[in-house]
Amino acid sequence: MNSPLQTDLYQLTMAAAYWHSGTADQESVFHAFFRQLPFGGGYAIAAGLESVLEWVETFHFAQHDIAYLGELRTPRGELMFPPEFLKFLSELRLDLSIDAVAEGEPVFAHEPLLRVQGPILHAQLVETALLNMVNFQTLVATKAARMVDAAGGAPVVEFGYRRAQGPDGALSASRAAWMGGCAGTSNVLAGQRYGIPVRGTHAHSWVMSFDEETEAFDRYAEAMPDNSILLVDTYDTLQGVRNAILTARKLRERGHELGGIRLDSGDLAWLSQQARMLLDEAGFAEVKIVASNDLDESIIESLRQQGARIDVWGVGTRLVTGGDQAALGGVYKLAALRQPDGSWKPRIKRSEQSAKSSIPGRLQVRRFRNRSEWVGDAIYDEDRGFTGDPVIVDPADPVRRKKLVGESFDLLQPVWRGGRRVGATQGLDEARERCRAGLAALHPGVRRAVNPHRYPAGLERGLWQYRETLLEARA
Numbered sequence: 001m002n003s004p005l006q007t008d009l010y011q012l013t014m015a016a017a018y019w020h021s022g023t024a025d026q027e028s029v030f031h032a033f034f035r036q037l038p039f040g041g042g043y044a045i046a047a048g049l050e051s052v053l054e055w056v057e058t059f060h061f062a063q064h065d066i067a068y069l070g071e072l073r074t075p076r077g078e079l080m081f082p083p084e085f086l087k088f089l090s091e092l093r094l095d096l097s098i099d100a101v102a103e104g105e106p107v108f109a110h111e112p113l114l115r116v117q118g119p120i121l122h123a124q125l126v127e128t129a130l131l132n133m134v135n136f137q138t139l140v141a142t143k144a145a146r147m148v149d150a151a152g153g154a155p156v157v158e159f160g161y162r163r164a165q166g167p168d169g170a171l172s173a174s175r176a177a178w179m180g181g182c183a184g185t186s187n188v189l190a191g192q193r194y195g196i197p198v199r200g201t202h203a204h205s206w207v208m209s210f211d212e213e214t215e216a217f218d219r220y221a222e223a224m225p226d227n228s229i230l231l232v233d234t235y236d237t238l239q240g241v242r243n244a245i246l247t248a249r250k251l252r253e254r255g256h257e258l259g260g261i262r263l264d265s266g267d268l269a270w271l272s273q274q275a276r277m278l279l280d281e282a283g284f285a286e287v288k289i290v291a292s293n294d295l296d297e298s299i300i301e302s303l304r305q306q307g308a309r310i311d312v313w314g315v316g317t318r319l320v321t322g323g324d325q326a327a328l329g330g331v332y333k334l335a336a337l338r339q340p341d342g343s344w345k346p347r348i349k350r351s352e353q354s355a356k357s358s359i360p361g362r363l364q365v366r367r368f369r370n371r372s373e374w375v376g377d378a379i380y381d382e383d384r385g386f387t388g389d390p391v392i393v394d395p396a397d398p399v400r401r402k403k404l405v406g407e408s409f410d411l412l413q414p415v416w417r418g419g420r421r422v423g424a425t426q427g428l429d430e431a432r433e434r435c436r437a438g439l440a441a442l443h444p445g446v447r448r449a450v451n452p453h454r455y456p457a458g459l460e461r462g463l464w465q466y467r468e469t470l471l472e473a474r475a
């Protein structure tokens with residue numbers, strides 16, 4: 001359920017203050033971006049835009065929202081909001097222009113994922129929900145892409161619902177995981193809502209509900225003759241594999257084939273090799289081995305290096321929660337204000353570290369391509385354009401510069417104008433394909449999970465110089 005109250009109180013107190021001070025209609029530009037790639041990786045996958053647009057689409061303060069806000073009191077007991085402001089809110093219709101990077105696109109630090117332009121009160125009111133959606137889904141889509149990469153072409157199925165951050169977190173995590181390249185989900189609602197293939201095995205409780213493991217396997221296979229993956233580790237894993245083979249033989253006699261077995265504990269490399277041997281010797285070379293148990297990209301990679309014979313990876317907790325990184329630190333910063341003469345006045349927030357200072361202007365990202373490989377991205381001010389040849393400067397290390405050559409295209413495209421969506425409809429499967437193709441266009445060193453190459457993404461030289469001048473003036 002979408003609500004304009006999915007926000008931090010300070011957005012509403014600032015809105016009241018803009019309204020009170022007569023600056024509510026000041027035309028502004030904000031950018032949503034992150035400063036550091038998640039998981040120590042070389043890329044991130046942009047996600048969450050669809051949820052943002054759905055939220056903006058239904059944005060309005062209903063009677064019960066206004067009634068609630070009208071009851072709020074300050075710590076001193078005074079009414080928080082004047083009734084005239086609440087009347088203003090009840091009539092408010094967002095008047096924003098949004099440009100965004102398409103979902104599924106690989107993106108890099110400092111690049112705006114969304115650019116929001118409009119009256120400052122309006123642009124401010126969307127900050128919290130927008131960041132919540134973009135930060136979480138980008139985090140999970142990126143984690144999924146890393147796991148899918150580590151699996152080297154074998155399917156990764158998302159099993160995270162029970163360990164996700166609440167029911168809404170589970171649903172958007174399943175969506176983001178599919179975008180990042182997962183092959184399916186155990187989340188049935190995500191299957192219905194987004195058309196993601198639903199997949200699964202069975203739990204230990206099924207085996208524990210019978211006296212004998214063999215009986216549990218037989219009964220399950222009878223009920224699901226064409227969709228049986230048997231969990232073999234409830235008691236003794238290799239004995240479990242032998243029992244699964246007995247069931248597989250009975251199934252075959254009835255004209256069906258066992259789909260697979262699942263390993264969920266112990267040394268997954270060794271057990272999968274032993275299980276493969278037993279299955280092959282028994283004539284079940286097609287039976288798949290599924291593995292689960294607190295997997296992530298580094299364990300998957302390590303298991304593959306150890307020669308594990310795992311055909312399908314089931315991943316829950318560390319995918320839908322981000323695992324080693326629980327949140328993406330994406331921010332939403334004011335970057336320019338329109339002057340009465342129509343020009344844009346840049347706005348900058350200084351920081352102790354120059355790389356953390358915000359980037360002024362109305363920003364765009366231009367991506368350069370050499371044949372099928374991307375060579376670099378320039379963040380530039382759309383109104384100032386490029387100063388001479390496209391040279392980028394790394395804001396974290398200004399001596400790192402690179403001249404970009406090749407074909408180029410702009411990443412931010414109009415998605416919202418005059419109260420409605422614009423541009424081509426971007427479906428979830430399209431986003432998944434964009435992610436696949438985008439990752440294929442990256443140098444393998446950039447995709448490496450540990451200590452990757454830094455993809456050249458930086459500030460267009462003219463913009464970097466301009467930003468330095470502004471920072472000096474503020475020093």
Ligand SMILES: Nc1ncnc2c1ncn2[C@@H]1O[C@H](COP(=O)(O)OP(=O)(O)OP(=O)(O)O)[C@@H](O)[C@H]1O
Nearest residue numbers: 264265266267268269270293294295299302303306
């Ligand atoms: N060969 C392996 N190499 C690297 N990591 C592995 C290997 N086998 C399993 N793991 C991982 O090790 C972690 C812990 O496994 P461990 O064997 O301690 O737990 P467990 O099998 O669940 O324990 P228990 O047998 O008590 O259920 C899991 O994240 C699992 O994915």
Ligand SMILES: O=P(O)(O)OC[C@H]1O[C@H](OP(=O)(O)OP(=O)(O)O)[C@H](O)[C@@H]1O
Nearest residue numbers: 159203204264292293294295315316317
């Ligand atoms: O380890 P994760 O990556 O989070 O993957 C999901 C886990 O959830 C299940 O365990 P659980 O003990 O909840 O139920 P079970 O009896 O079906 O194993 C499953 O067996 C996996 O181990």
Ligand SMILES: O=C(O)c1cccnc1
Nearest residue numbers: 159186199200201202316
């Ligand atoms: O289907 C499975 O095997 C499954 C589903 C959810 C969590 N763990 C495993």
